[in-house]
Amino acid sequence: MLQQTNRTFSTEFFNGMNRALGVVAGFLPIAMSYGAISVQSGLSPLSTVGMSAWVYAGASQFAAIEGVRQNLSGISILVTMLIINLRHIPMSLSAHKVYKRFSWGRQWILAHGLIDETFALEMTDKPRPFAYYLGMHICCWASWLMGSWLGVQVGMQLPEQWLQFALPGLFLCLLVSNLRSSATAAPRDRWQREIGIVLGVGIALVLITQQFGSIGLLMSILAIAILSSLLPGLNHKKP
């Protein structure tokens, strides 16, 4: 009986890992870029991999190394990271519908592996056993760690100047992808006009407030978020 339970657990665990392989393929290059840019920005290999293991949130890790590169204070780097990771709150509230079948302890274990990709996989799938989700989460986490470590090894060999545009380039890609997914049910020309306003105001605000350092950047973030929430074309929900 116990043997059968163990077999079921391991089968489900490997099924979960198998399901995550697509995410792993997409993860490795990004994790390697993070590792490479991080050591180029001055972080030690240990803190680079340590951040991947403990924080495990790509966008905020990239923001942290940009903060280190720009010599921002520790508090500003921390606040920026936490603001970027705020999106995990609504994700976690939604994922609770899936996890609430499990014991309290298991819910806390699964929480560490809740990232954009696993959330998307879990929300589009039927309910699965705990071992399945555990396999998926461990597979993604391990690949993020391994990719970061490989990136550290590669990054130490690359000439610094040619990587200077890596972070701005990455943020630009994230911005384009975020703009694409923010399209609402509003008429297209109205959405384009309002997103244009947000981009224009955003660029002007950042260039003006840059002289105030990290406080200026935080003020810009809040102002842009509030402006976006006031524009009706950006708040039409998709049917």
Add this chain to the structure above:
Amino acid sequence: MNIWWVIFLAGIGTYLMRSAGVWLPPQLFQARWLNHLPLAVILVLTISSMASLSSSTLETLATVVAGAVVAIASFKKVPLIFCVAIGCGVWGAIASLAPGFIP
């Protein structure tokens, strides 16, 4: 605050956010402006990181051209790693025209 404290506290904060479903009532997070925070953060990081690279006319030109190339590649859905590599190549190629550039 050194980088290890930043990592430690960011990890705890992120974990608490990830586990919000376990310990928070869902009604607490209905404010509309919170949905726009990720876009706002990424927009600010993009502009500030590009502006920090523009310390000379040639670097500004390199940043604008590389930014346009990356944006177009990203709109065409070129995989992220290639977009970043193309951007680095374009930026490095233009910036290397400056005297004193050490590749």
